[in-house]
Amino acid sequence: MKYLIIGGVAGGATAAARIRRLSEEAEIILFEKGEHISYANCGLPYYIGGIIGDRDKLLVQTPESFGTRFNIDVRVNSEVVAIDRTKKTVMVRTADGSTYEESYDKLLLSPGATPVRPPLPGIDTEGIYTLRNVADTDVIKARVKSGNIKRAVIVGGGFIGLEMAENLSHAGAEVAVVEMAPQVMGPVDFSMAQIVHAHLLEKGVRLYLETAVESFAKAGEAIEIKFSDGRTLVADMVILSIGVRPNTALASSAGIDLGPMRGIKVDEYLRTSDENIYAVGDAIEFTHPVMGGTWLNYLAGPANRQARIVADNMVLGDTVEYEGAIGTSVAKVFDMTVAATGLAAKRLKKDGIEYQTATIHPSSHAGYYPDALPMTIKVIFSPADGKLLGAQIVGYDGVDKRIDLMAQVIKSGGTVADLTRIEHAYAPPYSSAKDPVAMAGYVAGNILSGKMKPIYWRQIRDATPGEFVLIDVRTPMEYAAGALPGAINIPLDSMRGRLTDIPKNRPVVVYCGVGLRGYLASNILQLNGFDDVRNLIGGIKSYRTAVSAIPAPEPFGNAGSAGRPHAESSPARAIRIDACGLACPGPIMKLKEAMDTMSAGESLEITATDPGFARDAESWCKSTGNHFVSSEANGGKYRIVVERGAGSAAKQDCVQASGRGKTFVLFSDDLDKALATFVLANGAAATGEKVTIFFTFWGLNAIKKTNKPKVRKDIFGRMFSMMLPSDSTSLKLSKMNMFGMGRRMMRYIMKNKNVSSLEELREAAAKSGVEFIACQMSMDVMGVSREELIDEVTVGGVATYMNRTEDANLNLFI
Structure with missing residues (x-):
């Protein structure tokens, strides 16, 4: 039996070796257009960046060694240009341009894929490269070694693009990534990609998202890249990483069927429309095991599995079926690891398929063991039966093994419940007793059962003011370091004692740092009669990450776009604290405890693995009068340096950071007094302090709706309604009201002088997080x-107000 194989990388070479292991009598000829076979394609960027120092290590086999070991006729620099299916021959063109025919009994196509090179003006300018094979690598490596590459632009933010960004950065170049989509890393959802964006910015990579290249042009020895929005960027090198397309020209010209995605159509035995021709690798189109329908999958793992299967079928008959691939992928992006498997939520949404998601923020291993690093896990599942549809993980250690476990559950048709049944090997250096995979399953299970009603970051971002009652269940100190606009701080441990502070006439949204305390709080509220309680999935950490704006990239030659001072070295006498492995609020608590013992001018260096700690520490310093010196990120650890503020006020602020605040009691419905109250409240809120206004008796008139619904009242309630102002627009002046003329004059003057009205001040206070509490007793008395x-x-009642005064350092009665 004579077997011809077209393509000598990955699938082709693996199939050839497997055929030989099945048959010593077979005649096997392997054709490769280039001069190398069986090379480590995925390692090419790391050789360019110098991570892999020896080029020969990329060449798994040479044509000579491979041919000798497996008794295979390896013909490099030989391109198959035509297939005659009737005669069962191929036409081969050699390096010197001559051609010849070769017959076959069985033919395997493994032509791979071709990099996309769009027909833009100037696309052939010298210095613009694609990376697909060893020859490409040698050219790029030579340019990098020349020392003339100071500025590099990567067009395309996929796996290879980001790997090149990292490696060119390692090689000493300033790097910019240009991507037409709103995010890099297409296989993951936007909220997960935002974590990658932040990490790239930390490493000084400039991001041009939602940016299209219009043209290229030579600019002296450099290249000018012009964008469709009119901006330009000048670089010494451009790497095109826009994507690839299946190399199907040979198959198509031979009349072999292509699929809807224009890949080579194969059946379950990897056989094409011609029973004597098979195909594997990047060029084939196959049914997706979860989604159904055919798709293209450009990954080396599935290609090698297909090669083994196809060899068995070619030699032994069509006996082994291929189950398909779900697209399990992993990539290193500087210090971070990004992995995905199955279907992303955005893909399901686009296809109109119902889904739900759960996001958690666990550590790579037990928090009490050193160097527990954070990771974010998102699982996507069917709301009907809990079938696991996809998963994404971004983190540092342990990402790869978790994504592999989830991939197997998806491929076996399992559910989120199956994630909780996996028996994990556990020891503190490797995992937690409740492994992150199991925790993701438990959270998803709570959503499925209705035990927890989820709300997601987009719903919070897009909500109208007042649509939800937002309850922040973190500690007062965490709340002071930054909260969602309009949120009320009711710490989890105080929840049961403050149930009366929470209205029941609107949906209640609870949130914490990462979602756990929010779940516990939602459980308490549901068991105490609150019907519509939702927990923010992933907590404020997911929300902040997702809504964070990407800063405008700085020109090449500037400091970079990370936007934060970096700690080059620690102060000589700095106190050092290790908060690694602690989840929020652990690091900020450690910071506060240490600062309480320090004197003005002393420095503190604290290292944490919580990626939100740097931002929280900076906010905390601003609100407490201390000085945020610098931050540095490296290998998933964040080193923060802060300096103790001068003076007793700063010390008092530091000691009482969890208790600072201002409370106001508005007893009057005079317009001028109400204005003064809201002016002071806005001013206090602007300093980052917790502010509460308690409206009692006549003060209730300042917070009445203009368009009030009809409410059934008794005789006394109706009498009060007739005698009292209908809403804030009817409030009178305490002096010189003059039957309403003074009030109208005051509002007229304020408008002409561009002074905010009472209603505008009230709205601004609400947006700034000022807490409005109406006195229950006053409401009852006045109807x-x-x-x-x-x-x-x-x-709330008097107890609620007294609780706020205990946490405040200023109380005013107006």
Whole structure:
């Protein structure tokens, strides 16, 4: 039996070796267009960057060694240019341009894929490269070694593009990534890609997202890249990493069927429309095991598996079926690892398929063991039966083994419940007793069962003011370091004692740092009669990450786009604290405890693995009068340096950071007094302090809705309604009201002088997180119902007010 194989990388070479292991009598000829076979394609970027120092290590086999070991006729620099299916021959063109025919009994196509090179003006300018094979690598490596590459632009933010960004950065170049989509790393969802964006910015990579290249042009010895929005960028090298397309020209010209995605169509035995011709690798189109329908999968792992299967089928008959691939991928991006498997939520949304997601932020191993590094896990599953549809992980250690476990559950048709049944090997250096994979399954299970009702970051971002009652269940100190606009701080451990502070007439959204305390809080509320309680999935960490704006990239030659001072060295006498492995709020608590013992001018260096710690520490320093010196990120660790503020005020702020605040009691419905209250409240809120306004008796009139719903009232309630102002627009001046003329004059003057009205000040206060509490007793006496008050108001009693005064350092009665 005579077997011809077209393509000597990955699939082709693997199939040839397997055929020989099955038959010593077979005649096997391997054709490769280039001069190398069986090379480590995925290692090419790391050779360019110097991570892999020896080029020969990329060449798994030479044509000579491979041919000798497996008794295979290896013909490099030989391109198959035509297939005659009737005669069962191929036409081969050699390096010197001559051609000849070769017959076959069985033919295997493994032609791979071709890099996309769009027909843009100037695309052939010297210095613009694609990376697909050893020859490409040698050219790029030579340019890098010349020392003339100071600025490099990567067009395309996929796996190879980001690997090249990292390696060119290692080689000493300033790097920019240009991507037409709103995110890099297409296989993952936007919220997960945002973690990668932040890491790239930390490493000084400039990001041009949602940016299209219009043309290239020579600019002296450099290349000018012009974008469609009119901006330009000048670089010494351009790497095109826009994507690849299946190399199907040979198959198509031979009349072999292509699929809807224009890949070579194969059946379950990897056989083409011609029973004597098979195909594997990047060029084939095969059914997706989860989604159905055919798709293209450009990954080396599936290509090698296909090669083994196809060899068995070619030699032994069509006996082994290929189950298909779900696209399990992993990539190193500087210090970070990004992995995905199955279907992304954005793909399901585009196809109109119902899904739900769960996001968690665990550590790579037990937090008490050194160097527990954070990871973010997102699972996508069917709301009907919990079938696992996809998973994505971004982190540092342990990402690869977790994504592999999830991939196997998906391929076996398993559910999120199966994630909890996996028996994990556990020891503190490697995992936690509750492995992150199991935790993702438990969270997803709670969503499926209805035990936890989820809300996602987009729903919070897009919500209208007052649509939800936002409850921040973190500690007061965490809350002071930054909270969602309009959120009320009710720490989890205080929840049961403050249930009356939470209105029941609107959906309640609880949130914490990463979602766990939010789940516990939502459980408490549901068991205490709150019908519509939702937990922010992934907590404020997921929300902040997802909504963070990407800064405009700085020109080459500037400091970079990380946007944060970096710690080059620690102060000689700095106190050093290790907070690695601690989840939020652990690191900020460690920071506060250490600063409480320090004197003005002393420095503290604290190292943590919580990626949000640098931002939280900076916010905390601003609110406490201390000085944020610098931060540095390396290998998943964040080193923060802060300096103790001068003076007793700073010390008092530091000691009482969890208790600072201002409270106001508005007893009056005079317009001028209400204005003063909201002016002071806005000013206090602007300093980052917790502010509460307690509205009692006549003060309730300042928070009535303009368009109030009809409410059933008794005789006394109706009498009060007739005698009291209908809403804030009817409030009178305490002096010189003059039957309403003074009030109208005041509002007229304020408008002409561009001074905010009472209603505008009230709205600004609500957006700044000022807490509005209406006195329950006053409402009962005066016949005011909750429905008549603006949405931002919560209802409480004297105990609630006294609780706020205990946490405040200023209380005003107006």
